[in-house]
Amino acid sequence: MLDETRIRLEVIHFVRALRERWLAIPTSELSRFTVHLKGQQGIFKPAELTEALSITTTIDNKHAQDTIEGSRVLYDYVSRDHENDSLKRCAEAELPLIYFLQVKKRPPEYVIFAPVYVVGWNDESRCFIVDLSEQKPGEVVSPAPLRRQLPLPVMRTPESPSEIRELTRSYAVSTVQRRLYEARFRNAVLNAYGERCAVCRLRIRPLLDAAHVVSDREPKPDINVREGIALCATHHRAFDANILRYDDEYRIRVTLPDRAGEGELAMLLAFDGRELHLPSDRDQWPEAL
Numbered sequence: 001m002l003d004e005t006r007i008r009l010e011v012i013h014f015v016r017a018l019r020e021r022w023l024a025i026p027t028s029e030l031s032r033f034t035v036h037l038k039g040q041q042g043i044f045k046p047a048e049l050t051e052a053l054s055i056t057t058t059i060d061n062k063h064a065q066d067t068i069e070g071s072r073v074l075y076d077y078v079s080r081d082h083e084n085d086s087l088k089r090c091a092e093a094e095l096p097l098i099y100f101l102q103v104k105k106r107p108p109e110y111v112i113f114a115p116v117y118v119v120g121w122n123d124e125s126r127c128f129i130v131d132l133s134e135q136k137p138g139e140v141v142s143p144a145p146l147r148r149q150l151p152l153p154v155m156r157t158p159e160s161p162s163e164i165r166e167l168t169r170s171y172a173v174s175t176v177q178r179r180l181y182e183a184r185f186r187n188a189v190l191n192a193y194g195e196r197c198a199v200c201r202l203r204i205r206p207l208l209d210a211a212h213v214v215s216d217r218e219p220k221p222d223i224n225v226r227e228g229i230a231l232c233a234t235h236h237r238a239f240d241a242n243i244l245r246y247d248d249e250y251r252i253r254v255t256l257p258d259r260a261g262e263g264e265l266a267m268l269l270a271f272d273g274r275e276l277h278l279p280s281d282r283d284q285w286p287e288a289l
């Protein structure tokens with residue numbers, strides 16, 4: 001395999017592995033890789049490669065909020081034409097790229113899409129079309145083969161290639177939208193709670209989640225922090241497992257299935273009956289359960 005192809009694939013593998021652990025990835029994690037992955041903004045080419053590797057949209061960019069249509073984003077040409085030309089060559093050669101979308105300012109965090117492909121450009125309006133669905137252009141990815149046939153009446157198999165394409169497309173669109181929504185939701189909720197667990201006040205951002213207090217609704221354009229609560233990983237799991245809940249007065253209620261030992265006492269029962277640490281703005285308090 002060509003050296004450049006290998007580097008490109010290794011980089012993509014690296015950022016996808018990071019994504020398993022982070023909804024939005026802090027810059028500090030990105031610098032662990034030997035090759036530079038991104039510039040401050042715009043089109044970036046590391047010294048090791050002949051063509052562009054990544055595209056970064058910052059939070060201040062006018063496109064940061066709303067240009068993602070379905071799974072595609074319009075990306076304006078940058079001022080340096082040789083960089084635009086490099087991206088055009090990436091499109092022609094169908095080279096996989098990484099797309100970084102900043103969702104938090106300082107310290108910065110990014111939602112990452114990889115591999116993405118530039119599927120077109122327009123010299124008149126000076127913009128690229130980047131597809132974030134993480135599928136090679138023109139490639140029809142059929143739904144994963146079933147390991148075991150289940151006799152479910154609701155199961156429906158697509159009958160024609162166009163149906164498969166349509167299903168794949170809608171799946172890709174919702175995956176892109178969901179990934180963005182979750183990162184922005186977490187950011188907004190953690191912000192409202194001063195980056196603290198509402199139960200134990202733990203204040204280490206990588207260990208904090210925005211738990212959904214209402215069951216998964218479709219991602220909406222507007223984020224409502226009342227649909228979430230900031231919890232550390234342990235209290236989030238306990239919340240989802242119905243071990244830890246809150247009552248109408250926002251007091252913590254802990255229900256354990258078995259007799260409690262030292263760990264359960266320290267990490268769960270110690271908070272039973274206490275008040276949640278809620279945002280100072282009452283309009284941001286979570287919805288009643």
Ligand SMILES: [Zn+2]
Nearest residue numbers: 197200232235
């Ligand atoms: Zn906690």
